Amino acid sequence: MPAKKILHYINSLPFPLTIRHYSVFGAATAFLKDGELYSAESWDALRMNHPHFSIAESREEWLKAAESKIKKDGQDGAMPLRAEEISRILNECGISSLFSVGVGGAGLEYQIKKANPDLQMTCSDFSPNSVDTLKKVFTECDSIRLFDMKNKDWSPALQGVSADKQLVLMNHVDIEFTNNELREMFQNMHDSGIRNILIVCNRLTARGLLSRFVDRLIRRLKGEHFVFAGYLRTKKTFPPLWGSLYQTTEVETPLISGFLLKSKN
Numbered sequence: 001m002p003a004k005k006i007l008h009y010i011n012s013l014p015f016p017l018t019i020r021h022y023s024v025f026g027a028a029t030a031f032l033k034d035g036e037l038y039s040a041e042s043w044d045a046l047r048m049n050h051p052h053f054s055i056a057e058s059r060e061e062w063l064k065a066a067e068s069k070i071k072k073d074g075q076d077g078a079m080p081l082r083a084e085e086i087s088r089i090l091n092e093c094g095i096s097s098l099f100s101v102g103v104g105g106a107g108l109e110y111q112i113k114k115a116n117p118d119l120q121m122t123c124s125d126f127s128p129n130s131v132d133t134l135k136k137v138f139t140e141c142d143s144i145r146l147f148d149m150k151n152k153d154w155s156p157a158l159q160g161v162s163a164d165k166q167l168v169l170m171n172h173v174d175i176e177f178t179n180n181e182l183r184e185m186f187q188n189m190h191d192s193g194i195r196n197i198l199i200v201c202n203r204l205t206a207r208g209l210l211s212r213f214v215d216r217l218i219r220r221l222k223g224e225h226f227v228f229a230g231y232l233r234t235k236k237t238f239p240p241l242w243g244s245l246y247q248t249t250e251v252e253t254p255l256i257s258g259f260l261l262k263s264k265n
């Protein structure tokens with residue numbers, strides 16, 4: 001095996017590993033429920049009190065982030081290209097209806113809708129503040145609704161559409177859940193008839209683990225306060241979470257990493 005491939009393999013941490021993830025939210029920390037980012041109340045508070053995580057209430061301001069003219073959480077200059085890569089996957093799978101969960105500011109979804117105006121799109125989040133704000137600004141979206149991914153019933157994702165042509169998009173939301181919660185979620189999706197899922201996720205690598213450790217050390221020395229904000233996992237941790245329910249295709253492009261799942265039965 002060439003040296004570059006060996007290094008890549010080692011960097012991918014080729015074994016299951018899940019670690020707790022901590023972030024610094026500065027003055028907004030005081031508003032988080034239980035001092036953690038792990039509830040709808042905390043996400044609402046973060047969106048309302050931290051400029052990097054806020055969702056603009058005016059269409060003009062929101063478009064600046066959605067068009068990558070200003071940088072916000074999950075919304076950067078590469079977003080239109082990421083949307084292109086996702087659009088290609090949707091087209092290859094013959095998808096005509098998208099149900100995106102935990103959309104936050106929905107910049108990626110805006111770019112996907114812009115590239116595919118005929119795609120039937122529902123955006124959802126469990127944070128009432130995000131949903132109310134998006135309803136005002138994301139006027140192209142066919143439907144914007146409150147939806148808690150811990151719901152047992154995922155049939156709202158399938159309303160009025162054949163399951164074969166429908167896909168659930170999970171863009172950087174895996175971080176919000178424990179492995180057991182994710183296992184239960186995939187079972188619930190499968191039981192509700194969801195056939196296609198695209199997971200776009202951060203994968204924990206050796207380099208990422210090291211830079212996280214150094215960053216945390218420096219910030220601790222500066223006296224910054226860390227807040228629990230979910231879980232990070234290595235690539236190998238993911239597939240067992242949906243076990244025998246879904247067939248897995250790994251998605252590894254220059255801009256997105258993740259998994260495309262297709263129901264086995």
Ligand SMILES: C[S@@+](CC[C@H](N)C(=O)[O-])C[C@H]1O[C@@H](n2cnc3c(N)ncnc32)[C@H](O)[C@@H]1O
Pocket residue numbers: 043073074075101102103104105106124125126127130147148149150171172173175176
């Ligand atoms: C890390 S942010 C990702 C936002 C967006 N997808 C992106 O990549 O920029 C996680 C989002 O998931 C939402 N979320 C967390 N737990 C959720 C749940 N149980 N059901 C639905 N949404 C949830 C939060 O409100 C937040 O908007």
